[in-house]
Amino acid sequence: MTGDQQGFGKGCHLHLIDGSAFIFRAYHALPPLTRKSDGLPIGAVAGFCNMLFRYVEGNKGPDAPTHVAVIFDHSSKTFRNEIYPAYKANRPELPEDLRPQFPLTRDATRAFNIACIETEGYEADDIIATLSCKARDAGGRVTIISSDKDLMQLIGDGVVMFDAMKNKTIDRDEVFEKFGVAPERVVDVQALAGDSVDNVPGAPGIGIKTAALLITEYGDLETLLDRAGEIKQPKRREALVNNADLIRVSKRLVQLDCETPLDFSLESLEVLAPEPEVLLPFLTEMEFRTLTKRVADSLKVAAPVAQAAPEAEVAAPEVLPFEAAGYEAVTTAEALAEWVARIRARGYVAFDTETTSLDEMRADLVGISLAVEAGRACYIPIGHRAGGGDLFASDSLVEGQLPLAEVLAALKPVLEDPSILKIGQNMKYDAKIMARLGVTVAPIDDTMLMSYAMHGGLHNHGMDELSERYLNHRPIPIKDLIGSGKSAVTFDRVAVADAVKYAAEDADVTLRLWQLFKPRLHRAQVTTVYETLERPLIPVLAEMEMHGIQVDRDTLSRMSNAFAQKMAGLEAEIHELAGGPFNVGSPKQLGEILFDRLGVPGGVKGKTGAYATGADVLEDITTLEDSQPQGARLAARLLDWRQLSKLKSTYTDALQDHINPETGRVHTSYSIAGANTGRLASTDPNLQNIPVRSEEGRRIREAFVAPEGRVLVSLDYSQIELRILAHVAGIPALKQAFEQGHDIHAMTASEMFNVPLDQMTPEIRRQAKAINFGVIYGISGFGLARNLRIPRGEAQGFIDRYFERFPGIRAYMDDTIAFAKAHGYVQTLFGRKIHTPEINAKGPGAGFAKRAAINAPIQGTAADVIRRAMIRMPQAIAGLDAKMLLQVHDELLFEVAEADAAALTQAAKEVMEAAAAPAVHLSVPLTVEAGQGQSWSAAH
DNA sequence: CTCGTCACG
DNA sequence: GACGTACGTGACGAGT
Structure with missing residues (x-):
């Protein structure tokens, strides 16, 4: 459409592709592929080429660009490091298999006949800024293909961004949503808020929300800094007054440079069709068979014959x-x-x-x-x-x-x-x-x-x-x-x-x-x-599933009836308290009654606009007896109703439907590849979440029984995850406690709070227990505070003291995260890999990924241990009249003839306790606790 | 079909 | 007082 047009100007549409973003996305989206002929790491290049191809294919319509370029970062050192040496200093090292792929992505860009741009001393973002300013000034339109927030300052008349991952255009409105200000003021907000990923300092304690507020109020950053003394909130005022220079430096760091030197003209970025004789040989050389073929199809030429690969048979299916x-x-x-x-x-x-x-x-x-x-x-x-x-x-x-x-x-x-x-x-x-x-x-x-x-x-x-x-x-x-x-x-x-x-x-x-x-x-x-x-x-689980477990229908049915009666009573009471009938099972209706009709304070709406009415919220309301007697009573009844409703619908009712008419037993199905950590998952029905914690719920286990003349034997690992943590993090005090069979939570409490063991109180022990579990989950002050219902500062104090007392834990966490960042996965002691593709992401996703990365080797190793035990089990109990029925993560449940119960317990216990060996020698003992009885309740 | 809720380790 | 936060699951009822 611009073939007759000489320069770049009105009617032209320039696409600027953020090359680095493409590369990193490609790298993390794909497994670590290597070139078949020589093992060259090639995954990022493969993904990059696929994305470029998809881009080319997807931009042939009426709004196709007239000009296009892919822009790369040249090196990590830029003029910003002179302003502020720590800029981007805490960026993790590049994965070692990624760096050698960088030159290939440039080659790939050129092979697609797209301009490939990078300039020494400047970030890609600056070049994008310069190009988009020039193009806009020349009267053209610009689309920046990236979702990097640092580029959002460029959005304006004639300039938009396009997030290729979400297939979504980012314009002024989205910028406003993200930063709370117009694109022109984004740098001011960024300067104040700083950026921990790029190590932009900003003002301490000021985040995007507060920054947007301040900028909106004062107009721009300079005005704000001039008049910072007028700010009412003392913390904010001090943060600005004391850090004015740092904030100005921050602004220079985030402000993109629109004047980078360019040794080419906009016209030279004109869109050109890929030349088959250039592109196809490149793709063939990379040994991207599928893509080569697709590109050849698209260009309507024959695909070149691939070099005879050494593994011809493997090449065939593609x-x-x-x-x-x-x-x-x-x-x-x-x-x-x-x-x-x-x-x-x-x-x-x-x-x-x-x-x-x-x-x-x-x-x-x-x-x-x-x-x-x-x-x-x-x-x-x-x-x-x-x-x-x-x-x-x-x-x-x-x-x-x-x-x-x-x-x-x-x-x-x-x-x-x-x-x-x-x-x-x-x-x-x-x-x-x-x-x-x-x-x-x-x-x-x-x-x-x-x-x-x-x-x-x-x-x-x-x-x-x-x-x-x-x-x-x-x-x-x-x-x-x-x-x-x-x-x-x-x-x-x-x-x-x-x-x-x-x-x-x-x-x-x-x-x-x-x-x-x-x-x-x-x-x-x-x-x-x-x-x-x-x-x-596979055969072990198949056997367990086919055998199933006997569940007594009458017991469940009686319980269902009892629950139904109690629920009806509670429901009447609840309606009375609410001032009218409503669906007690509807969180939406409940929230409106509690917080709007009865006026209970503290209602919090979630993102769907409904009030949160979870058990923790309702429990808080029950304590408001003085100010909200009606609400408190309603909340208390509701908690009771919810418990019964759960037990009835999910367990006593549903389990009856799962009794197989032919066998009279319940047959779950385990998914081996369901949970990321290596755990099994149980479905249809889920027999890994049968109630046990509450007295009422535990009675459901009375319905899981052994037939006449047989008993159920339950064997479960004691504290297996904490033991594994003690081993992998190498904590002498924990290891010693396990070796000597001490109460691990009491020991932790004693170490942390300097309380002698003989003066331990249940409350102190409970707190230590919560911390021990918190560590396994990738502890945070917020999470621990919520769990223990204590102030956040206090929780953080606990954590600090824990790390001080057990420094190996901190080191383990840091090492694990560093490993995940470098490799894209973490590993169990047995070599299971759990990939963590989000670990290098920006935003809140990274926090989740970090905690998951800390937890995965521990939970995963425990899962591997019990898998090993299960695999060895059939051999070990072959001579006995016994069947392994269920696995519940750290527990195995068996059904055995009464006469063989003792032998089974001993044999299975030995297998479980020795399951890590010989592949792994744990420096802590694994111990197994056993119980037996007519029902699962009695066996536990 | 998604969300909120709640059962387990 | 930046964000949002304990890890891993599956099933249910409500409401779109």
């Missing part, structure tokens, strides 16, 4: 397209025999089942899909039934399917053959389905768990997500076949032709993921984790 033509239905004995032969010849097979339910204990097999090479897969329909719900929908099987017995007879030898590897995505599911048909699937690999071992913390590990991420392919959604919500049908009602496309594709995707992941496991150094902590858990 190149082959997904096509239904490669998928077939197997409906004859001959075809099935052929597939069996193919599997035997290959030595491995991707395997997937289709069933009528997500609940493996109720699901019926509908079909099986297999794949032995990328792009070629089959589906064996077995249990498809006629009709989609019409009047004549019969239960009769669709014609032309092989009988189940025949399919099993042909496949069982393969599925059980120790020389043939069976590959699945979430194999526990398929293994359970097959186990119920008498087939033990082994040996196995599981792509979900491979991904979990490599990418834990980066993303989830469901097949659709993995396929999109790593194969650039979006599989057919199951919704397309069975619908969703109320109108959903079961898979057996899906037409065979449709099922073939869907199911064969799943096996195909699984196989390709495996081909991709298998060699990467090793490079990511998580093979041991996968092979010792993930994969062997």
